[in-house]
Amino acid sequence: MELKLKINTKNTYPKGGILIKSASVEVWLHEIQNIGLTLGSVKVFPVPGTRANELFGCLIVFNQSKSKIGDIEKNNFYQLAENKLFIPENTSIAPELTEEEWHKLFSEYHLLHPEIGLVELKEEVNWTDLLQLPVLREIEITVPSKSVSIPQFITSMRVEVDQEKILNDIENPVSEEEMIAKLPFDLQKLMKGNQKEMDKFLKFLDENPKLALQLAIPLDTLGTSRGDSYGKFSFGRGNMSRFLPSEESSPNLFKYGAIIFLILILGNFKLGDNHSDFQSFFIFLIIILIVGFAFSLLAGNSSSASDKTSKSGGSFLIDSNRFATLQEKYEKLAEQYAENKEYQKAAHIYLKLLKNHHKAAEVLEKGELYTEAAAIYLKYSKNKKKAAECYEKGHAYREAIEIYKELNDDEKIGDLYVVLKNKKEADKYFNKVIENYKTNFQYVKASLVYKNKIGDVTDAQELLLQGWKTNKDPGKCLNNYFANCKSAEELSHAITNVYKEDVSDTNAAIFLHLLKPEFNKYEQLEEMIRNIAYEITADRISANPEVASELVHFNKNNKSILKDVMKYKLKQKNKY
16 A cells, blocks of 8 residues: 655644754754753654665654644644654645554554655654763862842832931031121120110121021020010129129128118217317217218229129110011021022021021921921920821831830831831731720721731621621621622622621611612622512511611612502501
């Protein structure tokens, strides 16, 4: 029998092999690898050529259902006829063979090729005989030092804050080394409250507004009061010190007392006729000496008091016009800096010159200088909540957490630990929040923390079911319980279980009301929910005919049910 190959427009049999036309085993391996096959998943048969001891190529036999074939490039697919004979693609065999002839003629795999004819494939390639292992040589492996792992993604970011340094930069933005001698006013006299020097300073401030930051002369310098008719500068003891007793004035009081006592004695002394001229002269001399001594004491006292007063100074008042002018200039300068987005300079004026701590923090917050604003809120305004909020906005999470701990805001602490990718610490504080909610029977809030913060829906559902069972805000608890069901099967199971186990006469009305929004969620659950609604209504309709109105919601396409319900309610009403 002569078998012939005929060209056909399509394959008659399934693909079962790939022919690699090459005599090199190395090429075979290379092509098998490129196709994407492994030696363990295929069988490879060598194909002899037309001459003795010559190879035409090899045939790869694969299981098409199990092997994924990639691009075979220049190689060719072969059909496998009756699991016996490999023929090229788009060909057929002539004459056609019966099943008996196939088994009789072909006991092993055969290949029919136009160039080499019919070839029997007896021996499979034994790769262990063909492959040569490379000669191993001893090598010395140098182990590198332990390297630093560089992350591919930034998962969180935080800022380290030095509060003292931040405040120092705001309070003292420039160097204090100034050429005081070249100023058109006497800074020392100005600091003592001299009004003429104050006028010079105000004029100079108009011409050089930025110098206010360098000189840093606050409104309350040396005790200036704000909001009164005068700004009072105090030097030394002040006005009332001269009238109050002190250690230095005690001897003076004694001298004054001694003089007054002598004058009173002399005033009572009278010269009699019986005294001699010598005695009268002697007494008169004593009186003159005493009066002279008294005047010398008074003169010395006055001089001493004058010297002390000049040394200690007095009080000086700055009128309200100058005070208001200086305040207005500072405020205008701060506003100008804020408009120019020089927020740190504006904050310096509010903080150091105007002593308006809150405004200083506000302008820094507006300029998104959050850590600086937080430092002022914390140190000067004592507003821990605002300080924590600013630290959080400025990514200074550690500092924010410490303040929130003082404020006992556990949920906020947990949120910040989530940002820092510390889930263990975050869950620890979230559980504190949950326990607090449970103590106050706020099961819905507790469930939301479980669900949204910790990511545990199972525990959230248990809490909501507990709220329903204990009648603690039962409507909201069960509504959220049903809302957490993400599939029709899960919702069906939840409704059925609650109805069978946890619905009683006391909460049946609430349960029926909560079935309304669930009725329209899934079409496949409508009949089941409608039947439950019918059962609840049937149990309660005799005692409360109004419950019949609930059936309308579960039968929106039934136009006659509304009329039936109205007739029933009217009939029941007429009975009474």
